[in-house]
Amino acid sequence: MNLIRIAGHPFIDFINTNPVAEGRSVELIVSVDDLRTALFELGFLDEPDYELNCDKHVRVAQELREDFRELLLADKGFRVSRDDNSKVLRQVNRWVSQIGENILTRADSEYVIAYQNGTLPKPLVQLLRSGIELLCSEKYKRVRKCSNPACVLWYLDTTKSRTRSWCSMSTCGNLSKARTFRNRHKTTLP
Numbered sequence: 001m002n003l004i005r006i007a008g009h010p011f012i013d014f015i016n017t018n019p020v021a022e023g024r025s026v027e028l029i030v031s032v033d034d035l036r037t038a039l040f041e042l043g044f045l046d047e048p049d050y051e052l053n054c055d056k057h058v059r060v061a062q063e064l065r066e067d068f069r070e071l072l073l074a075d076k077g078f079r080v081s082r083d084d085n086s087k088v089l090r091q092v093n094r095w096v097s098q099i100g101e102n103i104l105t106r107a108d109s110e111y112v113i114a115y116q117n118g119t120l121p122k123p124l125v126q127l128l129r130s131g132i133e134l135l136c137s138e139k140y141k142r143v144r145k146c147s148n149p150a151c152v153l154w155y156l157d158t159t160k161s162r163t164r165s166w167c168s169m170s171t172c173g174n175l176s177k178a179r180t181f182r183n184r185h186k187t188t189l190p
């Protein structure tokens with residue numbers, strides 16, 4: 001499983017684990033091993049032997065990714081209906097409500113505040129928190145989809161000029177350049 005690390009943000013790199021290649025959707029998170037590798041490489045899994053061995057977690061991670069991707073599409077103008085937008089926000093909030101909570105526990109004779117995981121395994125909570133932090137940050141304005149309509153990759157534009165248009169210059173950027181060149185060439189022909 002080869003992650004595509006072009007987004008400039010680990011959560012968006014995770015969003016990009018279902019790219020399109022040659023017109024076909026490609027799922028990069030097929031097995032638990034894929035999921036573990038992705039979460040580890042993106043920094044959401046700090047204990048490599050963390051028990052993440054259930055196929056259910058693969059489905060959960062895919063669903064989480066798709067719900068956030070839908071929200072991105074709605075927020076960034078790829079969906080027009082307001083209803084769509086509130087529906088996808090509700091879906092995302094279902095994940096947010098699974099994060100867990102702080103609780104008081106008693107250790108010997110003293111109370112300590114502890115964090116208790118909700119229904120999601122810890123690495124997925126870390127992934128989810130990263131997504132939520134991104135949504136609530138200034139950076140969210142700079143999250144964009146690749147300008148190639150056939151490409152489904154997202155990125156965080158960290159250029160000073162805020163003019164990044166492509167997931168990668170060597171793929172979609174070059175395609176566009178070649179197209180512009182061809183068109184210009186065509187119009188100068190007699």
Ligand SMILES: [Zn+2]
Pocket residue numbers: 146147148151152153166167168171172
């Ligand atoms: Zn692209």
